[in-house]
Amino acid sequence: MPLLLGCIADDFTGATDLASMLVRNGMATVQVIGVPTGPLPEADAIVVALKSRTAPVRDAVAESVAAADALLAAGAQQLFFKYCSTFDSTDAGNIGPVADALLKRLGAGFALACPAFPANNRSIYQGHLFVGGTLLNESGMENHPLTPMKDANLVRVLSRQTEGAVGLVPFAVVEQGATSIRQAMTRLAEGGRRYAIVDAVSDSHLMAIGEAAASHPLITGGSGVAMGLPANFRAKGLLPSRDDAATLPEAGGLCAVVAGSCSRATLGQIGFARDHAPVLELDVLGTPDAAVLAAQALAWAEGKLDAQRPIVIAASAPPEQVAALQAKLGRDAAGALVEHALSSVAEGLVARGVKRLVVAGGETSGAVVSRLGVTTLRIGHEIDPGVPWTFAEPTGIHLALKSGNFGARDFFLKAFDHV
Ligand SMILES: Nc1ncnc2c1ncn2[C@@H]1O[C@H](COP(=O)(O)OP(=O)(O)O)[C@@H](O)[C@H]1O
Numbered sequence: 253m254p255l256l257l258g259c260i261a262d263d264f265t266g267a268t269d270l271a272s273m274l275v276r277n278g279m280a281t282v283q284v285i286g287v288p289t290g291p292l293p294e295a296d297a298i299v300v301a302l303k304s305r306t307a308p309v310r311d312a313v314a315e316s317v318a319a320a321d322a323l324l325a326a327g328a329q330q331l332f333f334k335y336c337s338t339f340d341s342t343d344a345g346n347i348g349p350v351a352d353a354l355l356k357r358l359g360a361g362f363a364l365a366c367p368a369f370p371a372n373n374r375s376i377y378q379g380h381l382f383v384g385g386t387l388l389n390e391s392g393m394e395n396h397p398l399t400p401m402k403d404a405n406l407v408r409v410l411s412r413q414t415e416g417a418v419g420l421v422p423f424a425v426v427e428q429g430a431t432s433i434r435q436a437m438t439r440l441a442e443g444g445r446r447y448a449i450v451d452a453v454s455d456s457h458l459m460a461i462g463e464a465a466a467s468h469p470l471i472t473g474g475s476g477v478a479m480g481l482p483a484n485f486r487a488k489g490l491l492p493s494r495d496d497a498a499t500l501p502e503a504g505g506l507c508a509v510v511a512g513s514c515s516r517a518t519l520g521q522i523g524f525a526r527d528h529a530p531v532l533e534l535d536v537l538g539t540p541d542a543a544v545l546a547a548q549a550l551a552w553a554e555g556k557l558d559a560q561r562p563i564v565i566a567a568s569a570p571p572e573q574v575a576a577l578q579a580k581l582g583r584d585a586a587g588a589l590v591e592h593a594l595s596s597v598a599e600g601l602v603a604r605g606v607k608r609l610v611v612a613g614g615e616t617s618g619a620v621v622s623r624l625g626v627t628t629l630r631i632g633h634e635i636d637p638g639v640p641w642t643f644a645e646p647t648g649i650h651l652a653l654k655s656g657n658f659g660a661r662d663f664f665l666k667a668f669d670h671v
């Protein structure tokens with residue numbers, strides 16, 4: 253099976269989101285944790301999951317280029333740089349600098365940028381990113397603990413992260429289909445633009461954008477814009493039809509949820525779970541000590557673990573509490589403390605026999621998955637758009653890595669009916 257698409261994701265939930273999109277569209281896909289060091293598994297697509305979204309720019313660039321090297325050495329015909337559908341980044345990066353470095357590595361001069369994901373209510377119109385009917389900077393993302401998004405104009409946001417010029421392929425062109433989009437991108441590239449934000453409000457737009465980018469060495473965006481790519485490989489006769497792409501080993505055993513996302517969606521899911529399952533909300537501000545928090549959580553879990561109903565352990569808190577902890581410790585140290593505590597909790601739960609674990613939050617998932625020593629994730633069926641069950645190797649447990657913003661209100665309960 254020759255490798256067709258090589259993907260680099262800037263966080264772990266984003267990586268499973270992308271892998272799931274590719275699997276659903278018929279590509280055998282494996283998610284690899286961290287920069288690959290040995291031979292890559294057989295797959296149509298490989299998604300390398302990095303924890304580079306909030307890393308220092310230099311580290312994010314170095315790891316992303318190293319991942320690209322490994323994917324290209326394995327024969328990847330096209331690269332995909334996956335970032336968040338809410339374009340999570342700071343003015344320093346890391347979307348611009350990583351995309352710049354990948355273009356340079358490929359000897360290419362242009363890439364599209366499209367984080368739209370209509371199934372999860374992210375759309376782009378005239379370069380502005382909407383979450384549902386709300387501009388990105390009024391959607392709650394302006395309060396994100398690590399990457400507060402205070403500007404919805406993606407042309408402006410990306411321009412602050414790169415020296416390359418950023419253009420726009422507007423809605424009116426995207427509506428006309430793949431040929432018009434391709435021509436518009438060619439014009440922008442010839443006019444000296446390094447990037448084009450591409451408007452998209454529907455899956456048919458994303459399919460057309462994917463088709464228009466068939467010959468691009470690098471595509472950047474959310475998982476949505478990947479939906480058109482398998483058809484390109486199929487059209488070239490490179491991708492056979494596959495119907496077993498989402499099969500996982502049978503699941504069962506004790507179940508739990510660990511949450512570190514402070515998004516509105518996750519806070520709502522914790523609120524729902526309170527009425528249906530044992531929920532522990534850690535008092536991080538009162539006890540800013542990772543080891544003590546983890547010990548408290550594991551003592552609380554004693555006797556509550558069950559194979560039907562999950563327990564939920566959450567550090568998640570509303571913006572004012574997050575701000576208070578950050579004021580005390582600094583932004584990065586606050587995030588790291590909570591991630592450390594929650595990965596110790598997850599490790600303790602797995603040691604106590606948990607076999608099915610949901611982790612809420614991208615950075616949180618990165619910390620947990622690394623602590624559990626997971627090297628690859630096989631992708632199964634989706635619970636909600638963008639969140640599949642996965643099977644973690646060599647750990648041998650089922651994991652669902654939930655993007656903070658994704659999932660219905662009952663996600664933490666219904667996840668265990670879907671595995
Ligand atoms: N109570 C809290 N105070 C401060 N930071 C927190 C708190 N709870 C979680 N965090 C941190 O907030 C960040 C949330 O990011 P992440 O896990 O990526 O969630 P999301 O998927 O919503 O972006 C993590 O670094 C996490 O450790």
Ligand SMILES: O=C(O)[C@@H](O)C(=O)COP(=O)(O)O
Nearest residue numbers: 265266269336337614655656
């Ligand atoms: O594109 C998305 O929204 C997700 O795939 C994603 O990147 C998740 O990031 P977090 O919200 O930080 O979990």
